[in-house]
Amino acid sequence: MSTTRHLLTSAQVARFVAHGFLRLDGAVPQEMNDEAFGVFEAGLPSVPYGTPVPEAFPEGSFARRLVELPFVAGALESLVGPDPTVDHHFVHTREPHQGSAQPLHADALIDLRTDAFDVQLMYYPQEVTAEMGGTLIVPGSHLRRTNESDTGRYQNLRGQTRLTCPAGTVILLHHGIWHGGRRNDSGRVRHMYKIRFNPTVPQVRLWDTTAPDSPDSPAVREELRRSFPWYEKATGRLEIHNRIKLWRAMTADPGYDIDYWATRVANRPA
Numbered sequence: 033m034s035t036t037r038h039l040l041t042s043a044q045v046a047r048f049v050a051h052g053f054l055r056l057d058g059a060v061p062q063e064m065n066d067e068a069f070g071v072f073e074a075g076l077p078s079v080p081y082g083t084p085v086p087e088a089f090p091e092g093s094f095a096r097r098l099v100e101l102p103f104v105a106g107a108l109e110s111l112v113g114p115d116p117t118v119d120h121h122f123v124h125t126r127e128p129h130q131g132s133a134q135p136l137h138a139d140a141l142i143d144l145r146t147d148a149f150d151v152q153l154m155y156y157p158q159e160v161t162a163e164m165g166g167t168l169i170v171p172g173s174h175l176r177r178t179n180e181s182d183t184g185r186y187q188n189l190r191g192q193t194r195l196t197c198p199a200g201t202v203i204l205l206h207h208g209i210w211h212g213g214r215r216n217d218s219g220r221v222r223h224m225y226k227i228r229f230n231p232t233v234p235q236v237r238l239w240d241t242t243a244p245d246s247p248d249s250p251a252v253r254e255e256l257r258r259s260f261p262w263y264e265k266a267t268g269r270l271e272i273h274n275r276i277k278l279w280r281a282m283t284a285d286p287g288y289d290i291d292y293w294a295t296r297v298a299n300r301p302a
């Protein structure tokens with residue numbers, strides 16, 4: 033993957049750590065959006081776990097050009113580092129007037145990592161309107177450990193978002209995010225192309241850590257302490273604790289904290 037200098041800032045990465053995803057609206061040029069439909073129709077070869085990007089997506093291929101778009105490449109590099117591998121890619125299609133929604137799920141059956149994560153790219157080549165079965169996402173759900181479709185019995189959660197977006201939008205998601213394709217009530221097909229990236233380096237300070245918003249800046253703190261409407265008043269605070277743990281790992285700062293929460297619960301005098 034080519035390196036770009038469009039790296040994320042600390043506040044943007046902290047926002048990803050809090051929300052579990054990052055939106056890049058209209059990041060893909062219209063010529064590529066037009067081309068995407070033919071590429072999807074032709075079919076995509078499967079990619080086994082751990083395939084380096086240049087092998088998974090040969091030079092000049094659509095997927096390679098997609099992941100090398102400067103803002104996409106910069107955001108990916110900031111989250112999974114240079115030279116990630118790929119283990120899966122797939123075009124998710126919601127057919128016109130499709131009668132049912134997909135149950136809420138996470139794309140992780142068993143994954144207890146607290147200091148590392150895969151990133152899933154979702155790309156929408158066309159405008160997605162409210163009727164078109166945009167992906168439902170539950171912001172802030174990615175660190176609430178669940179096993180794949182165990183969340184399927186939840187129909188709606190306060191604060192969930194059903195994606196609407198302009199053509200060419202890319203979303204990068206933590207692999208643990210709760211999501212699902214919605215019912216397509218429109219007369220138009222809706223495509224979403226997903227690629228899963230696995231880091232090959234420790235996910236430590238991979239973004240632009242320089243000013244103005246350093247990893248311990250007020251802007252970062254504000255992102256990390258964000259609450260979401262579906263959180264329980266007390267248990268919801270565990271999510272902030274989980275973020276502190278992840279931020280400590282991602283910044284190599286074992287003392288990072290918010291309101292002494294992680295410090296307090298680590299106190300075990302000898």
Ligand SMILES: O=C(O)CCC(=O)C(=O)O
Binds near residue numbers: 125134139165211226
């Ligand atoms: O179609 C969608 O919007 C989401 C599908 C998806 O991400 C999945 O099946 O895991």
